[in-house]
Amino acid sequence: MEKSKKPLLLDHSFQQWEWEKVPKYRMEQVRNWIFEKGVLAWDQMSNLPKSLRNDLQEKFDLLPMESVQVQGSSDTTQKVLWKLRDQQFIESVLIRATQGTKGVRASRLTLCVSTQVGCALGCKFCASGLDGLKRNLTTGEIVGQVLLARNEASRRIDNLVFMGMGEPLANLPALLPALDIILSPEGMGIGARHITLSTSGLVPKILELAKYPAQIRLAVSLHGGDDETRRKIMPINDRYPIEDLFRACEQFIEQRKKMITLEYILIQGVNDDLKQAELLAEHAQRLNAKVNLIPYNRVDGLSWERPDLEQINEFYKTVEAGQAPRVTLRMEKGHDIDAACGQLRLREQTINQ
Ligand code: SAH
Ligand code: SF4
Secondary structure (H helix, E strand, C coil): CCCCCCCEHHHCCHHHCCCCCCCHHHHHHHHHHHHHCCCCCHHHCCCCCHHHHHHHHHHCECCCEEEEEEEECCCCEEEEEEEECCCCEEEEEEEEEEEEECCEEEEEEEEECCCEEECCCCCCCCCCCCCCEEEECCHHHHHHHHHHHHHHHCCCCCEEEECCCCCHHHHHHHHHHHHHHHHCCCCCCCCHHHEEEEECCCHHHHHHHHCCCCCCEEEEECCCCCHHHHHHHCCHHHHCCHHHHHHHHHHHHHHHCCCCEEEEEECCCCCCCHHHHHHHHHHHHHHCCEEEEEECCCCCCCCCCCCCHHHHHHHHHHHHHCCCCEEEECCCCCHHHCCCCCCCCCCHHHHCC
């Protein structure tokens, strides 16, 4: 990937495209190449006159990133390492699942998207924040992951989860325009119900997101039933303690009339005792929220462990018995390639040689 200072076309939605002397139908052809066909090279847009292709090439970059490594197999989970135009690295993960009952089985493809290079919030257990925040991704770099991952998979993407590297709500100025493009039928055409945004709990930004018109889903990383437990692993809790977080969630739910999800990773000896399970059930009841339990995925260089299976099951049963509206236990796919949640990290040191 060449270093480039040209503007990136995908940083602007097509409604904003205004190119001197270029007729509307030509722009529509460009839009079609990019979003319908997934073509991100000016010289492949064969129905445009050569002079126009050259002009546009002078003005704009089309390719936000290049895939430099794909790990994993094309029938389960694949992790794609991208090199950005300023030589930084990010990752996205393609997750395949078979759904359906009796004969009618459909394979669903979920893409886990990154929103920042690194993360500033420094949760103690997470690989993505180990080296702090390098920078926010731009709108085009967020949309680009979806476009290029679709090309990589050679099929449509059914679901998007903003659970890759970074805190999505810390990058709303780039993320909201990216969502506009992703949701638009003239863009990626992915329905809002199929898009989930996960946050560690930036209270003012949850309130800001509540005003976004599309019905995207919200998942909140709780990871502790009380402030004392949560603050041990999530420094953000000192800024926005649990009660403030829940008030913001209540406002979000009030505006949306949609259930949110409380994510809870289980770390041995830290947040896995059954008192925490009881608290978690109470919180889920109060917010009428789904609970998603995620046994911790080990991170190289960190000493946190997942609890043993028996403890995981006890915890699960206690949350269920506490009348939480809905509880799921998510055993991650992609362990073998470090592609599970929270395992995406900066890799320039290892890849750049
Ligand atoms: N920054 C956002 C979204 C990215 S992380 C957030 O924190 O919610 C997506 C989810 O993976 C979060 O719930 C996060 O807490 C969790 N996670 C981070 N590291 C993990 C790990 N090693 N094992 C399991 N889940 C992890
Ligand atoms: Fe950032 Fe989320 Fe990782 Fe916390 S868990 S450091 S907010 S990416």
